[in-house]
Amino acid sequence: MIALLLLAFLGPSLPLQPVRTVVLLDQSPSAREGVAQVASTLPQLPNVRYLAFAERAREVASASARREDLGEGTDINTALLEAQRLEPDRIVLLSDGLSQGEVLPVPTPVYAFWTAPSPRISLSLLPPTYPVHGETVEVRVLLESTADTTARLVIEGPAGRQERQVQVKAGRQSFGYRFALERPATVRARVESELGQDGAQVQVSPADKVRVWVLGDEALARYLEAQGFSVERRHRVELPIQADVVALGVSTRDLSEAEIDALQDFLNQGGSLLWTATPRGLFFGGWERSSLSEAIPLEPLEHDGGVGLVLVLDVSGSMLQDDKLGLAVTGALELIRSAREQDYVGVVAFSSNYRWVFRPRRMTPQGRKAAESLLLAARAGGGTLIGGAYAEAVRALEPLPVEDKRILVMTDGQVADPIQPVLSAAAQGQQRKIFTSSVALGADADQGFLRELAQQGGGSFWYVPSPSDLPRFFLEEAQRQFKREALEGSFALATRPWASGLLYAQEGAVLAVGESGRGRVAALATDLSRSWKDWKGASGFLGSLLRWLSQTPARPRVQAVRGEDGVRVLLEGQFERPALRYAGKAQDFLPVGPLRYEARLPYGARGEAAVLEAGVPRLNLTLPALPEWRLEDGRANLRALAEASGGRLLGDLAELTALPQRKALELRPLLVALALALFVLERYLEWRRMGAVGSS
Structure with a gap:
């Protein structure tokens, strides 16, 4: 028994069966040719199975088998999960390392071999962020090339067909395609060169039409209808207020106290108000004496001594x-x-x-x-x-x-x-x-x-x-x-300290904007039926103002856009310290404008992310997919995966022959069990012997 325990301590083993190996063959478009060339040099391994993969993974008979029906992208993580189901002792991965899905380490050692992606020029379209009806937007055409080449680029969309010959250098470069967004639009682009051809299309849809209630300002209503807004002419403030913006060209005497209270509640809940200076509106209408006076971004400068x-x-x-x-x-x-x-x-x-x-x-x-x-x-x-x-x-x-x-x-x-x-x-x-x-x-x-x-x-x-x-x-x-019962004649106006002035005239501020409650406010101190009737840009200017008003802090929005140098995550809303959690790390957003924040992730960022803010449920978003061909260090990606899984990056496939080919059978558990059985048997025999002596 003691000898068995000493032998178990030494940990002997017997090489009884071959090591189970699964070979993953990357047959995505970017890696297909490179993997086919090196697969023929793969050494003969005992007890081996082969999986071909792109977006999906399927078992194949040999390393030379070709499958072109597995998708046009690359998902190494899916391939690793399929390999794990075969219960291998090690995984051999042949790939260019350009995966479009999140790659996680696996408990099985991975031995990776990098193959260079095939030469290629690729094209992707970057849509505008938060497009709204009536504004001029831009779709960016992003070209990525593995070598210098001359290419023919064709772009088609609402602004017509544009065709050009471009000198593309190895790396990334982009071109803009601008148009007025009046309705949902499709932009298509394709590129052709000696490195191949590629194409893409993107759908650009304006946000829902901004709903506007207009009280007492017919000129404003006509301007906004020309810009595509959903305009309702109202005489009273009815509950519930089913609008994004309420434009007030009426006097406080035209509304009840309950209606004014309803406007305050609307503002506090994230709606927006616009005051206009009709003959009965704004300060001619006594709004500076109302309970909403503190929300008006303009104030009259009265020259009395108090x-x-x-x-x-x-x-x-x-x-x-x-x-x-x-x-x-x-x-x-x-x-x-x-x-x-x-x-x-x-x-x-x-x-x-x-x-x-x-x-x-x-x-x-x-x-x-x-x-x-x-x-x-x-x-x-x-x-x-x-x-x-x-x-x-x-x-x-x-x-x-x-x-x-x-x-x-x-x-x-x-x-x-x-x-x-x-x-x-x-x-x-x-x-x-x-x-x-x-x-x-x-x-x-x-x-x-x-x-x-x-x-x-x-x-x-x-x-x-x-x-x-x-x-x-x-x-x-x-x-x-x-206050005087009514302001009459000409009087100067000033922007309140918390507001921003946008237009000025000799008598002072004409247009000011700001935030109040959870909404936005604006005051326009001019009669649109007279002062702007000869300005051709009036409709577009007012449309931009109304679109800004409609994007209030109560309507947080988050969007991830893949750009030329990385992923831009844009956040709009009222947050104290918003942060982006990605790949287990938190990254703060930086303010880039009123109620707008931006965070940047590296170009290769992929997978799920979440925007977090104290007291507000997190906003989940999916980062945009990476293109199949792209300028990324796939070798570094494979090295990180292999080392995290307990394997390594191979410099030559011949290194596989130096790895153990048989799986050892550990004898220590068997020896310990045998020693324990002998101990129990010895104690039993001793008990029987003592019993026999006692009976005699």
């Missing part, structure tokens, strides 16, 4: 009922958001005493943010003493560097302190051009006092019957306080 406004706000205990205070704060926020940078806003609260929520400050972005935060912290409780708060409002307005100074008083109850001093202060304030308006909230408010206060203060009295009406009232009041 407005100073103090809201004297009741925060007594009665304001806790029916969420009056919460609704009042919501409405007061509209005052803040509607104010311009040259305007001053302050809020002083009163109950049993008074306190400043915030003193008058300019409504810069920082001032507005701070004011909103302070206002949201307001709390209610106590009585209704207005005198001190009103006097504070007057004192705070007096030193402000504005000519237009106003006070707005709001309460829901009866004033508890003497009213005559307050009325006298309002009359004196009017003489100093500080005007007071008042708001009675609900039937319990002291309407008599508030009406008199507005009269003495030179302002207006408003009755708001229900707390739920407060937000709407304050929005309307903001329009009255901070």
